[in-house]
Amino acid sequence: MLTAMTDTPARLLNLLSLLQTPREWPGSELAERLEVSPRTIRRDIERLRDLGYPVQATMGAVGGYRLVAGTAMPPLLLDDEEAVAIAVGLRAAAGHAVGGIEEASVRALAKLVQVLPSRLRHRVSTLNEATVPLLRGDGPTVDPEDLTLLAAAISNRERLRFGYRAVDGAESKRLVEPHRLVPAGRRWYLVAYDNGRDDWRIFRVDRITEPFATGVRTPPRELPAEDAAAYVAAKFSRLTPSFRAVATVHAPAEEVLRRFPRADEVLPLDERSCRLQSREDSLEWLAMRLLMLGCEFEVHEPPELAGHLRALGARATRATAGGPG
Amino acid sequence: MLTAMTDTPARLLNLLSLLQTPREWPGSELAERLEVSPRTIRRDIERLRDLGYPVQATMGAVGGYRLVAGTAMPPLLLDDEEAVAIAVGLRAAAGHAVGGIEEASVRALAKLVQVLPSRLRHRVSTLNEATVPLLRGDGPTVDPEDLTLLAAAISNRERLRFGYRAVDGAESKRLVEPHRLVPAGRRWYLVAYDNGRDDWRIFRVDRITEPFATGVRTPPRELPAEDAAAYVAAKFSRLTPSFRAVATVHAPAEEVLRRFPRADEVLPLDERSCRLQSREDSLEWLAMRLLMLGCEFEVHEPPELAGHLRALGARATRATAGGPG
C-alpha cells in the first residue's frame, strides 16, 4: 500500500488493512511486513483491541491474528478493484428500488466517491454505462450521479443551484438549501428550502437538471414537519400516478411472493395458483415483470395493463414473423 | 464514535473518520471534538497528508478541512446503515453479471462480511431475500453467500469441504484446496485441487452444496496453467451452451449499444435500425432483453430464440384474454 512504515499511526492503519484480509496472519509475518519487532506487533494488536477492533487470535502452533465481527464497523480498507466494485454495486442499488435502504446507499456512495481516486472514477463511470440498461421499464430514471451530489450537499449543508422542469414543462432556475432526500417507490424527492421562493419546496430529482453545489454553507434550518418522509408523503400521496394491478397467476403463492416481495397482496387460490395485487408506477414495467415470471397468468385490472401486454405480445410475435421459420 | 481520545494513533483514525463526512470541518471544531489544541490538529492534518490522504483546506474566514479524492483509497469509515447498504448492493452486483468486476465484488463482499457486526448481518440477509427476484432468466443462480465463503477460504488458504452434484445428477462429497474463483458469463467456476482425486478440478459453483471451510490451512499449490481463467476457458469453452443470436433492431445503433453493452457486434444498417449479434447462455433471457428494448425488431437466428419469443408473445396475449376488455 503506502511506502515506508516508520510511523506508529500509519503502521496501525496498515495493520488493520492486513488483518482485514480474510486470512490469518502470524505475528512474525506481520512483524516482517511492517518492519518492526514481533513485540511491537503484539503491542499494536493490543492497541487495536483497546480501540474496539475485535482482533481474534488462534493459539497454538499454527496460530495467527485476524479481524472478526465485532460490535462496530472497523474502517474498511479497500484496494482499487474492490473500491470500484463497491461503487458500481452501490450505484445499481441506489438507482433501483431495494428494500428501504435507498437513502443509505446514496449516502455511502457519496462518501465513497468523495474520496475515490480519479483514475478509479472513470473506470466506475465506464462500468456504470455498461450496467444501466437491464431494467428501467420506462419513464425518467434518476441519475445516481445527481443523487450523490445532492446527498453530499445535504450533509455538507451547502447551498445548491439547479434548473428545474415543472410538470407543465416550464423551466426555472433554483437556489435552495437542501434538507433531505426521500425515496418513494422508484422516484426520489428532494426536500429543500427554496431561497428564491422563501419557502419549503419538494423537487422530483429526475426533473432536476445540472445540479451544482455552490460551496456556500448555511446554518441548518428546521423543517415544519416531524419527518421529511412524512412531509413528502403528506404532499404527494395523491399526486403520484400509481396503478393497482390485479392478476391471477398460475404458480404457487410462495413462488410469486419470492419474485414480488413488494406486492401489496398475494392470496393463494389453490395449490398452484394465486391472486396478485401490486402497485407500480409504471405499467410497462409491471407487464414485463409478470411476463418474466415464466408461468401463465391473467390480468384483471387495470385495462391499460392488458393493453400493454397485448402490445408486448404482438411485438414478440411480429419479431418472429420475418424469420427463416 | 469511540470513547476517550488520549492516544495519538487513535486520534488520527478518528480524525480520518470525521474528515470522511462530506462536510467541512473547521480546525477549531476538530480540536474541540478530539480534545486537543488546534495546533495539534494542524499537525495531525499534516501527518495525514504525509501519509497520502489528500486533506483539502479552504482558506479564509469560513474555511475548513475535508478529505478529497487522492491517489489512494483512504480507509472507509461507515455507519451501520451504510455498511448494510453496501453489503446488499454488492450481493446484487456479485450475483448478476456486471462488466468484469464480479470477482472484485465477491472479494469486497468477503472482506465486509468478515467484519460485519452480527446485528447488521441479519438485517442484510433479510434485505437480500427481498432483493433477489428481479431477473434471473432461468437456470440455477449462484448464491452470493456461497461465493463469499469460497472467496474467504481461497484467500485464507483453507481446505474446503462440500457436496457436489455432477451433470448426471450423481452426488459426491469433496475435500479440496480452493485456488481461484472464475466468473464466466452468468456462471461461476471454482478451480481447486481435489484432495480425494489428487488432481485439479473445476467445479460449477451453483452445483456446490453446503460448502464448509474446515479451518485447516494448506501451503499454496501451483496451478498447472498460467492463469485460472485461462485454465477454465481451455477446459470449458466447448461445454458451455452458448448461442449466437442475430436480430435486426429498429432503433439507432448507439441506443442499442447502450442497452447491450456486451453485445458481440452492433452494425448500423441505417439511421434508425441496426443489426445486433449477441451471445448469451440463456435464450429465454435473451428474448426478454430484446423485448425490453421497447422497439420493433426481427429475429433471424437461432430458430430456438424465435420459438421462445413466440411462446412469450402467446403467453402475453393469453394473459389478456380473460380480462374485462
Place this chain on the structure above:
DNA sequence: AGAACGAGGACAGGATCCGGCCTACATCGC
C-alpha cells in the same frame, strides 16, 4: 480594515514508543 481561519517555525518538558528479555499458556505434530 478587521475577523476568522489555515500554515508553519521554535522551544521545552513530558509522555510515549521501541526493542530486548523474560515467563506463562495453548495447540499441533510426532
Place this chain on the structure above:
DNA sequence: GCGATGTAGGCCGGATCCTGTCCTCGTTCT
C-alpha cells in the same frame, strides 16, 4: 508426552516523538 511454534504480557532503559504555548504570515469573507 514432548518439543516446536504460536499468542499474551510484564519489565526496563534509552531514544524518540508528541504536545501546548508562543509567534508570524497569507488568504478570504464581511
